[in-house]
Amino acid sequence: MKPASRFTAAEPYLLLAVLLCADAGSYLCEKLACNRTAGDGWVFLVAVTRQPWMWAAWAIGPIQLWTWTRILGRLDLSFAYPISGLNTLLILPAATLLLGERLSWHVWTGALLITLGGAIIGPGAKAHHPTQTPPG
Amino acid sequence: MILRTIALVFGCVLLETSEQTLYRLGGRASGRSGYWGYVAPAIGGHVARMALWYLVLKTLPLGEAVPLLGVNYVTIALVGRFVFGERVDGRRWLGTALVAAGIVLVGAALE
Numbered sequence: 001m002k003p004a005s006r007f008t009a010a011e012p013y014l015l016l017a018v019l020l021c022a023d024a025g026s027y028l029c030e031k032l033a034c035n036r037t038a039g040d041g042w043v044f045l046v047a048v049t050r051q052p053w054m055w056a057a058w059a060i061g062p063i064q065l066w067t068w069t070r071i072l073g074r075l076d077l078s079f080a081y082p083i084s085g086l087n088t089l090l091i092l093p094a095a096t097l098l099l100g101e102r103l104s105w106h107v108w109t110g111a112l113l114i115t116l117g118g119a120i121i122g123p124g125a126k127a128h129h130p131t132q133t134p135p136g
Numbered sequence: 137m138i139l140r141t142i143a144l145v146f147g148c149v150l151l152e153t154s155e156q157t158l159y160r161l162g163g164r165a166s167g168r169s170g171y172w173g174y175v176a177p178a179i180g181g182h183v184a185r186m187a188l189w190y191l192v193l194k195t196l197p198l199g200e201a202v203p204l205l206g207v208n209y210v211t212i213a214l215v216g217r218f219v220f221g222e223r224v225d226g227r228r229w230l231g232t233a234l235v236a237a238g239i240v241l242v243g244a245a246l247e
Contacts, residue, residue, distance in 0.1 A: 012219075030190065031193050031198040034190055034193040044194060045191070048190050065179075068159060068161055069175065070163075088203055091198060091202045095199035096199065103199040103200065103245075105243035107200050107242050108242075110203055110237075110239065110240065110241030110245070111199075111242065112238070113205035113235070113237050114235050114238035114242075117206075117234030118231065119231070120227060120234065
């Protein structure tokens with residue numbers, strides 16, 4: 001019984017780690033697809049669905065949906081959501097290194113503030129998130 | 137052009153907040169039909185949000201577009217507080233204020 005309950009307690013956090021990596025990968029694939037597509041409006045939206053990078057992003061989608069709904073079954077939305085936003089810390093370096101984007105100091109500072117704000121919002125809810133009460 | 141992009145980003149935020157609310161309700165619902173009653177409309181909203189998001193990504197660098205989605209922190213905290221009755225204490229409101237300051241900074245970099 002004990003190992004099972006210990007796993008149950010850790011599971012939402014393992015799922016969050018999986019979700020962070022899946023989110024970052026999905027964003028990169030989407031951006032690559034959009035960069036490679038010409039046109040605007042509906043023409044653009046139709047053309048972008050033909051990009052293999054977009055298919056890769058969509059392939060990640062079911063993983064994101066499954067992990068996210070499992071996480072939300074255990075944790076408060078306003079606790080889990082800011083943690084899921086830590087992917088910004090992965091995305092800025094990835095966009096700079098892999099996509100060659102040049103981001104101004106405004107963006108780096110702002111992204112750090114947003115991530116910090118998210119981290120502060122998260123632990124504040126930890127003391128009363130539902131995993132500490134018996135599962136319903 | 138920039139106003140259009142900002143409008144698209146806010147559309148993404150509105151749809152995402154609605155989606156997360158539905159996912160949360162689905163995660164708490166009992167039974168398969170209860171779950172899909174919430175998750176199915178959320179998936180519909182997700183498709184609409186994808187279209188808006190690709191139009192955003194076409195104009196903005198990924199490193200600017202993703203931080204802007206942080207507006208969601210604010211809207212999600214409000215839903216947690218007013219829809220689900222989750223406690224939002226002073227510390228979390230401070231976090232929300234930091235997020236808002238960050239959004240202003242990133243927004244200032246937009247051209």
